[in-house]
Amino acid sequence: MSVNGYPRVAVLFVAAVCYHRNMTKSKLQQLRMLEQQIIRQDTCPQLRQQATQLVMGSGSVEAAYVFIGEAPGKQEDLQGKPFIGAAGKFLDEMLAAAGMNREDVYITNIVKYRPPNNRDPLPAEKQAFWPFLLRELAIIQPQAIVTLGRHSMEYFLPGASISEVHGQPQRVMVGDHQLTIVPLYHPAAALYNGSLRQTLMDDFTHLPAQLAPFNA
Numbered sequence: 001m002s003v004n005g006y007p008r009v010a011v012l013f014v015a016a017v018c019y020h021r022n023m024t025k026s027k028l029q030q031l032r033m034l035e036q037q038i039i040r041q042d043t044c045p046q047l048r049q050q051a052t053q054l055v056m057g058s059g060s061v062e063a064a065y066v067f068i069g070e071a072p073g074k075q076e077d078l079q080g081k082p083f084i085g086a087a088g089k090f091l092d093e094m095l096a097a098a099g100m101n102r103e104d105v106y107i108t109n110i111v112k113y114r115p116p117n118n119r120d121p122l123p124a125e126k127q128a129f130w131p132f133l134l135r136e137l138a139i140i141q142p143q144a145i146v147t148l149g150r151h152s153m154e155y156f157l158p159g160a161s162i163s164e165v166h167g168q169p170q171r172v173m174v175g176d177h178q179l180t181i182v183p184l185y186h187p188a189a190a191l192y193n194g195s196l197r198q199t200l201m202d203d204f205t206h207l208p209a210q211l212a213p214f215n216a
């Protein structure tokens with residue numbers, strides 16, 4: 001028996017080796033491959049041309065919780081890491097209120113190039129990066145996902161209003177996977193708004209108790 005002229009047993013052997021190699025790639029290697037793929041496919045060339053670099057996620061690849069913001073800002077674009085500007089410093093404070101720090105969680109954005117002048121990402125830009133975000137999540141395999149702001153929330157909870165659902169875990173199907181999503185306000189929105197700031201602080205403080213039932 002042969003496949004395209006090659007003995008069937010040889011074809012099966014090569015397929016098994018390839019499959020095994022893929023399965024044994026570390027999460028870091030898989031994330032690196034994902035990054036290369038975003039670059040190779042020239043995802044969102046208009047954003048890429050104006051940005052300094054692609055900003056992938058950072059933190060622990062073994063994290064139980066993934067935090068997803070909207071898109072890199074100026075500092076993130078310059079330094080190549082998510083949430084390191086003013087909103088990122090505020091996020092660090094919020095994480096501390098939840099007894100977490102950024103090395104223990106994984107932080108990323110839905111859109112991975114900085115939109116010019118920090119404008120909101122366009123629907124087409126979010127759509128272009130969405131499949132890559134799903135792949136990123138499939139690599140990390142977190143127990144729960146915390147969305148920061150409406151841009152990442154709307155993809156997991158279409159039609160939801162953040163003022164109604166913030167801080168409350170939701171179980172949703174994304175493709176074939178059931179995921180736990182906790183929608184929170186974006187730190188940048190709460191940074192200079194006293195009452196939103198307190199709301200976000202309260203939501204972060206309650207996060208460990210909210211997530212406990214979903215811990216494996």
Ligand code: URA
Pocket residue numbers: 069070071072073076081082083084085087088109188
């Ligand atoms: N805001 C975001 O949504 N992401 C960042 O990385 C920085 C600011």
